[in-house]
Amino acid sequence: MTHAETAPHPLITKDIMATELEELVEFLHHGNSQIRQIAAENLVGYTTAQPSLFKRNQLEPIKDLKLLIKDYTDIAKNAILMLINLTDDEEVRENLAKDDAFLEALLLRITSSKEPHANELAMLLANLGKSDSITRILTLERAVPKELSTSKVAMDQLMDCFVKGAEGRYNKHADYDYLSYLFADIAKHAEGRKYLTTPQPYDAEIIPITKLIVFTEHKSAIRRRGVASTIKNTCFDVEAHPALMDTDKVNLMPYILLPLMGSEEYNDEDMDGMLDEVQLLPPDKARDSQPDIMSIHLDTLLLLTTTKAGRDEMRKIKVYPIVRECHLHVEDEEVRERCDRIVQMLMRKEEGEEEDIPEGAPKSRVQEIEEDEEEQVTSIL
Template identity: 25%
Template sequence: MQLALGLTGTDAGIQQLVKADAVKPLCRLVSDVNTIARDAIHALVNITATYPGACEAALKYDIVNRLMNQLDTDFVHKDLSMMLLANVTTTLEGAKALVDRDAKYKVREVILQKLTMLFLESEPEPEGVDPSTGEPKWDDDYQYIANVLANITQLEEGRDFLLQIRKSMTPPQALVQVLMPQIHSPNVVRRRGIVQAVRNLCFDSDNHFFLYDMIDVIGHMQKRLAGPEPLEIDEKNGMNAMVLECLGPKKKRESDVQVRQAAVECLLLLCASRNGRNILRQRKVYPIVRNAHLVESNDEVSDQIYKLVDFLIRDEEGDEPDWDEIRAKSLGVDNEHLPAPPAPKAADEPFESVLDKPKPKKQVELHDEEVDDNCAAALANEINILDVSSSEEEDDVPPLAP
């Protein structure tokens, strides 16, 4: 397994393993003992991050249910499992496999809710600085749940998962309500995933009143976009206490471009109705985004802020604008579908999508080494030998335990 894992450190190695159909036995080894399962999952993380077709192959071998079975045990490498779950749910089919209302959905829902609560209860611990990006590194076993939640909210079923009022919570509330503080987490993986999940919730105009009235999406996005610039008293009049408390010369504006973009798009989507635009005006969104626009270095984010400002300062005479037209103009989407996430990119490339692609740690670095077809086939055969159940097990994973 170590040699096979090492091959996933290069594109050439990954291509040869895929060609040798190593994905199937690797998926089966996910259910093996800890050490073997860990290496199999690590290899699949690297493969699915680099080769989009591997996500489809992994889904064929029921990787989602295998991972959910494993995550409901005392498996010690849950961070890798959730990274793989985040990778395969990037695709629409992968997201459907997790939230599809099939016979196993209720069990998956319970496990996913449990993982979400563990995500909320855990705190990221500093673990140095990533030399390639300069970003802080975090010891955070549950961080990739944020990516999974962003992925499943591409679908109505996933949005329902976050918006459903859960009587088991005290007081009864929706998961999104308790997830909102994660938008301000020091861990950028958490911030990106949750703000992008909330952005996806904003695509349903029926949710808007709940989002800005019950969970103050507007205030949370203002807090991410606010900077140290001073504001006049009348520019603050109407802002929520959460926003007012964060203002001042020491306030740092959100540093991550993906978080800033998703925050602006949340506000832009809330402009779908006249009432929504009036609420944004009353909460004094304009001075915050005006100052953000003056210092924004990313052209795409700057363009989105410009569109938002246009909605906020326009006259409100005449008929109500068409919601579908607003969506098309603002975000370039059609009338029925959320933006489809791009195919997963290689682990060492920046990922720009509805979610942040986890960057798997490469176990072994191979420098521009061509992998012999026979060698790759032999390795795939070795993996099959490790998969002692492969001759007895059906293609489908055993049912999730109730």
């Protein structure tokens, strides 16, 4: 994830002595708010330049920063920016993620319709998603923010925040796009994938992933990328593939195909069987502008080809012509390489058919993608 501002404040010179910086860090818990503000303001850049400063005395500065997110607005914002940067460090990240009181402080503010720093807090929470311990939000119960949700479960509240809060509709200060990166990390865990594919009683039995897939063509690249990664990680649950592809359940396919499609026209043979949602697109229809997001969607298609039922369904709805056109019109090596793999999976003969599988056709893309997953998610998130 892109870090917050990294340049030291102009009042701090590059020649500042280490002892002076240590003294400045001590001012984070000063009783005078003006002094705390000056310290916080001047130290933001050093969270990336000299992060070890904030691990002194058994992470005492981190303890100070946890409290400062509740301070006056300007102090709180700088404290949040510092914590965003410092979560690059695993020790700091685990310290924050495992602190129940701190997690509640984050949730309280993120779910508030008046919180001025909700986006920065969402980014911080998304960074904490790299810790396995954050999966407790799937069952964690807390007070219900009545303007937002009817559920006591933290994960439900965050989902409602993301959906209802898009483009400042819930909180004029926030769009909550970074929560999609949190969901992507949650979907790396079996319990997270189960949540995303299970109808939720509090929400009229709606399947949570259906509330996310509608954002695959959203104007925000952050939201699109996070949602695409969430979908991909959810598709590691092979048993969920039938429901994900079922037009009467999740109906995932049009939402991952449309970002791969432009305004090309298809002949009648190619269109015979295509989903209604991907036919007769407007002349100004454009593919996703970000090749890395297209690559994520193509990885999702590859995961869906790992079962015969998935391959058969994709042949039936004519995924091949769509991938073919994507390969022809996108000049990106990773996108084209993934298109080639999908074509191999869809055009090869199945076991028992007359022809053999073409030499070199991939046999287990789940294993290949799993091996690359950690690196890919880190670069995305």
